[in-house]
Amino acid sequence: MAGPLRTAEPSAPPPAPGGRRGGLSGYLLLLPGGVWLALFFVVPTATLVATSLYDPSGSLQLGYRMTGHVQNYADSLQDYAPQLVRSFVYAGTATLACVVLGFPLAYAIAFKAGRWKNLMLVAVIAPFFTSFLVRTLSWQYILGDNEALVSFLRAVRVLGEDGHLLATPFAVVTGLTYNFLPFMVLPLYASLEKIDHRFLEAAADLYSSPFTAFRTVTLPLAMPGLVAGTLLTFIPSAGDYINSELLGNPQTRMVGNEIQDLFAAGDYPTASALSVTLMAAIVLLVFVYVRRSGTEELV
């Protein structure tokens, strides 16, 4: 795992020499945050893995016994494989939609917005400032059966006489796309913005068409942002259950819904096993993806 996670050390300027730049003060600065991460991330993750192997017949009140019950994984997979697959399909679709929507926006902000650049950036971040749940609820309104959008789509026959938007997979993916789009736009913008305009002019000068210039210059240079953006949208989407709960129906339940419900019901071993499976699947996907995209720099 260490391979793809190495940040862009070679391109980074060398650390400043002089003064106490040795290992010790580095560790001291790292210590408080590191302890926090170790105590509340590493240990809990280990605990989660351990819990996933507990005897499922225990309960919060009676206590659990560590029995190395690998069967939990088989059980949870058997029961929740559709939700797991659905989560990845929805998250993948939403990520793709985020790329399609996010790229023009990030490109426009970086290169075309001129003096409106900052304003547009603020507009991208602005939705953050209204609560996530409140915004998702407003999609309930926008996609509602009695509202303008559905009426319009029915009128132009995109939707049937009694077609819906709300409580469909479309609504869930729309919500996911909407919620995580800023996480795509911001890293993309950050890496596009670094592209020196002179590169593109140089490319134009060397007789490449705008499209060729885009493909050979802009896209490779935007790659780190694209990778970061897809990770930052895909990962939270895959684990999300809010959009499915608020905008979907029982047939759009994602793995997050199940994990949440299992925890709420006190079935810790099964819930943990499902969590570990989700995490492992994501780590595997991310690993393959980062390797294939050939980017060493993450986020």
Next chain:
Amino acid sequence: MSTATATARRTGRGSGRGAGRGPGRWLADHLVLVLGLLVLVYMTVPVLVVMLMSFNDPASRNSYSFDGFTLANWTDVCGPYQLCESLVTSLQIGLLATLGATLLGTLMAFAMVRHRFRGRSAANLLIFLPMATPEVVMGSSLLALFVNVGVAGFLGFWTILVAHVLFCLSFVVVTVKARLAGLDPRLEQAAMDLYANEWQTFWRISFPLVFPGILGAALLSFSLSFDDFIITNLNAGQEVTFPMFVWGAAQRGIPPQINVVGTIMFLVAMSVVLVGELGSRRRAGR
């Protein structure tokens, strides 16, 4: 100046001068901008809906439609049971978590960028992994820990805070690190060359130059913390944060006041951003 025009000017030798004008051409040049603005509209519409709904006078508890205009929601924000209490809880947690995460994360970012030490790839991994963990997994593993060490009965404000500092931390490190990596180390070296010791170099050069990154990280932390539902919900015990209030309300019928809160939040944040922007314009103009 746009690249497209630059390209056109270089390669468009054959076409007549007047041919470049006209609406078709304008659209081609500005296609990306138009698309971008459309996407922005998509991103903004829900916020506008929130604002609109803050004036809604719903006909019934479960009504999703705009039934009538009223100012009552604005004059009676705290009307719904627990709304304002949950808001206060969220603000407290948000501020404390921001403070903690920004402090710890900034220190880590400086260590990662400006210091050489063994095990930095392990440190990188440790910082990256929380971001690669879905919220529901992170929340449930924290819960698993709390249950296992026997504090399941004490879930509440402090466990929420611990969790929020945790998931904000990595974002702070990444944000500050990016800013710090863009900072030419030769600036710090030049300061040392000009008789500034490490302390002076930090406060006079590094800190002011990295400050926008730290500020950005703090704002990001606050909005992440204030918005979080999934992790909070798992570790909150009896405590109710604002997102949890909204969630609960969504099951029972949504009081329009939450739209008022959303609108206020939005306006406050926007004015902070605008004031900051004006301030930096003014400073740059001097």
Next chain:
Amino acid sequence: MSQESAPQGAGADLVLSGLTKRFATFTAVDDLDLRVPQGSFFALLGPSGCGKTTTLRMVAGLEEPTAGTITLGTDDITHLKPYKRPVNTVFQSYALFPHLSIAANVAFGLRRRGRKQVAEDVERMLDLVELTGLADRRPAQLSGGQQQRVALARALINQPRVLLLDEPLGALDLKLRRQMQIELKRIQTEVGLTFVHVTHDQEEAMTMADTVAVMNAGRIEQLGPPEVLYECPATTFVANFLGQSNLVAGRVVGGSGVSGGGDGGDVVLDVHGATVRADRARAVVAQGDVWVGVRPEKVVLAPAGVAPPEPAGNCLRGGVVSDVSFVGVSTQYLVRMPWGQELTAFSQNSGHHERLRTGAAVDLHWSPAHTFCLDASQDAAAGVEPEDR
């Protein structure tokens, strides 16, 4: 001006001994020995990547040497922190503080040393580098050349014992550069600071410096007054890097010892069958195979068989002009020799002799006093700029 850090007595030479810097496996500076006399204007010249900046950074304390010591007068400053050294740097990349005004940038060093009243000094300094009236701007609002002059002012104002200048005039146009060169030289002589000046510009190094050191691949190739370096290069690298040289394979046939092979102390050489002589003092090697060198402007071309206006002493016959290029004050000829090599000759366009045409048969004449001999084991093309090859 302030006296705080004025040079303290004589003997405050900057001495680098055995200085080495390795980055992982790559040796950027290799066992360098150098003495920069106090109050001198010392130029460091060399191709890109040869370790000039690295050397300066070690002197400034910004890079920890792998081995060796740096002393200033009697003080060993090898491991002193940068801010404790009476040394300032003009960075190759300027490194101006982007968040501070020009005035604050220039005042930075004085303020850090506790000076309160700096406005006057700053103003004087900005006048000196012709940036009067820009004191309140930010670095980003200046042109490249203006930024470079701020970097200069920011270092100069501190009157350090040693000022390190890393290509401080690189971004300036020719006129401004000449002006700043004169200004720098004046400041240096007036205040008696030691300047170590890194440059790519040979002419700049030659006109400004008391001593020029030519550096190559982490080592000093040769060091001395500019005219000595030019007239008596010690290696093929220096011969080619400083100006141009014709290097022809030859062999010493006499005059290397006391044997009366020739008049005075000349070395007698065989060059592709012709006999030429070289001043004994200018022969680095006086035995066996050598490179026989002569600068193109020292070579006089004459039509084959015709004696040159002033007899020169050395002569190579059988050349054919293969290229003539007119470069204003002079004409540059390429002459193909019978053994296939192309030699270069410059002739002043003084109007005294007619221009030769391509294809003309010519003889090359020059004086033994302008001939030098170099070690034949060195690469004759070392230090040739790519476009010259």
